[in-house]
Amino acid sequence: MPTLRALECLVAVLDAGSITEAAARLHLSQPALSHQIGALERELGTPVLERLPRGVRPTAVGRAVLADARAALAAAERVVRTGRAVAGGGAGTLRIACAESMTAGLLAPVLRAWHRHRPGVLITLTETTSADALVAALEAGEADVAVGPRPSRRSGHEEAVGREEIVLALATDHPLATRASVPITDLAGLPVVHYHPDNGLGGWLDEVAAEHGTVLDAVMRTKQAATAAELAAAGLGVALVPTTALTRTFAGALRRLKPAPHRDVVTFIVTPSDSLVRRFRSDVRHRGITVPAALLDKLS
Template sequence: MATLRALECLLAVLDAGSITKAATRLHMSQPALSHQLAALEREIGAPVVERLPRGVRPTAAGRAMADDARAALLAAGRAVHAGREAARGSAGLLRIACAESMTAGLLAPVLRTWRRLRPDVRLALTETTSADTLARLVEAEEADIALGPRPTRWAGHTVVIGTEEIVAAMHPEHPLAAGTSGVTFAQLAEEPVVGYHPDNGLGGWLDTVAAGHGVTLTAVTRTRQAATAAQLAGAGIGVALVPTTALTSPFPGALRRLQPQLTREVIALVANPSDTLVRRFAADIRRNGVPVPEPITAELQS
């Protein structure tokens, strides 16, 4: 296959009308340039220029190649430029996977900053309700970085972002809403709970935690999304155990901490820690931390 250097030599000769002038423009020796042309002619099986007493002129084959050769060199130039910009972290494509409960609170502020400061970086987002699915997306090279709770299996690079709290959400007039201490799992054993669909890994984890307290949670309905579980609980359907990152402010219900307090680690799964875009994004996510809206924090402390 013709090399970009050979195509560059062909265009230089066609533009200059002389091998000598073309070699000077490319800072090459004439024999080296002639060698590139000869290789190109062997590739296509025909001469690309006709040697004249003074200079050269293109053959039909040379003219036929000219437009596509220019396009190839321009495309190569754009590719190199894009690579350099990506290496500097100022352009390229960053594929992000995120636990759906964390998109608004954890991810959105950093995305907003990146869109303002790095408008040439394209950001592709995939949301899921399973930490293990996040790990599979990174392992399958379908995501460059994944944000969420720690999966059951992950052997790659990890960046710890922080922790998030799991709290009990309920209707404002629910009996547990009037308490001053945290809600225990023993109390939840007697309550209808807004649970999670099996696709959402949060549900299985909470069932395991409850079992550790000798309790089986009874779900009256199930949803795939933590934000929806919180809204259903606030409407009086039952008590929901939700991450604080999934709560909206103001929350149309009551919130109580669990006793003992329940938290889980929030991490970033990184496919290639040496990638500039990934490294900078992970650093910004970690610097921003796991935010909880102040009204939510105030309600939990009241």
């Protein structure tokens, strides 16, 4: 197969009409350029240039391959430009898998900054309700980076983002709303807006409650943490909700639990050498787990 260097020499010679001029343009010696042309002719099995007393001109084969040679060089230049742009964080496609409860509170500010400063990067987002589903997306090659609670099984390279608190969401006129905090044991017998079995948060919360001798009584179930919070605010029960799933406009009441449950939030990737993934992961880490002031006011 012809090398790009050989094709570059052919194009340069035919553009210049002279081996001497082409060699000067490419900063090659004439023997080196002639060697490249010779290698191309051996590959094709026929001459591409006709040597004249003063200069050169293409043979029929030389004319036939010239357009494709230019196209190959142009494509190679695009490869370099694209690769450098992606390496610099200015282009490419980034596929993110995220726990649904963390999209608004954790990822949205980072995604907004990337959209503003890196408009050439196409981002696709897949939300899941299970940390193990995030691992599966990575292993299946469907995502480049995953953000969520620490999964039950490790996969790839994991990096801590922070810890998120689980709080109690409820209607503003709920009897528990008068308290500064609520012991987990006091949830026994209360109607709870709980989580669908597909949402790993539900099983984990059941384990946390069981550690304190309490069973959560599900009055209804949903797959979405943000939905659970809104249903609780509407008076359908109480809900245990990660702070990352709450927005600053949440209309219900929030109370801390005693003891306060926390869970680790991590990013995990398969290819740590990918510069675009590294940049995004770094931005998520620097963002960290933050709680809007409006929600802190509700918890104070």
